[in-house]
Amino acid sequence: MKLVFATHNQNKVKEVQDILPENISLLSLTDIGCTQEIPETGKTLxxxxxxxxxxxxxxxxxxxxxxxxxxxxxxxxxxPGVYSARYAGVKANADDNMGKLLQALIAKKDRSARFETVIALNINNEQHLFKGKVEGEIIHEKRGNKGFGYDPIFKPLGYTKTFAELPLEVKNKISHRGKAIQQLIKYLNSLVHDTRQ
Structure with missing residues (x-):
């Protein structure tokens, strides 16, 4: 089954491809010739x-x-919520966003935070939503060189390492995106199973 993941972010594609079943071939927006950035004008994830x-x-x-x-x-x-990717401005990169967030929290004792992911799947003329979240905290300085986005400053609850320090296979099991993707995979597997009967 060929399935498009609506992103140009190759880090996201790799992260997701690593946990998809082998019978699903993942294509990015670049792979299908979609070079434009799709406007994200919604007020919610x-x-x-x-x-x-x-x-x-x-x-x-x-x-x-x-x-x-x-x-x-x-x-x-x-x-930053729905504005997480552009928290420090439209042209901002991950370092800019992390810098602004660390500055905003400089005098805060409570540094608790959570990541949330919502996945919308369009398949067989139907739409399905899958959600995942992970609780944690924002640490005081960047640690680790794996992952992307806010990973170097987010430490998930119950762990001593940031997302950027954890092995990808561990992050994929506990992360917001990992949890939402697992629900997506369960649904896709049920479709594959149904077509074999």
Whole structure:
């Protein structure tokens, strides 16, 4: 089964491909010739995921899933949230975003936060949503060189290492995206199973 993941982010593609069943071939937006950035104008993670999945299905005709992820920091009233990828500005990179967040938390004792991911899947003329979250905290300085985004400053609850220090296979089991992807995989496997009967 060929399935489009509505992203240009090759780190995300690799992370997801590593946990997909072998019978599912993952394509990125680049692979299908979609070079533009799909506007994320939704006010929630759910709305953005749906916008991206609908765009690909409508314009390219592929079964597709899209995700939107947010980092929600308790003492910042849930910020950066839906704006996580562009927290320090539209042209900001991960270092800029982390720098702004660390600055915003400099006087805060409570550094609790959570990551949330919403996946919208368009397949067989139906849409399905899958959600995952992980609780943790924002540490005081970057640690680790794996992962991407806010991974070097996010330490999941019950762990001493950040997402950027943990092996990918461990991160994939406990992360927000990993949990949502596991639900997606369970659903896709049920479709494959149904077609074999």
């Amino acid at each position: 759910e709305e953005n995921a749906i916008l991206k999945a609908d765009y690909v299905t409508k314009n390219y005709g592929f079964p597709c899933f899209a995700d939107d992820t947010g980092l929600l920091v308790t003492k910042l009233d849930g910020a």
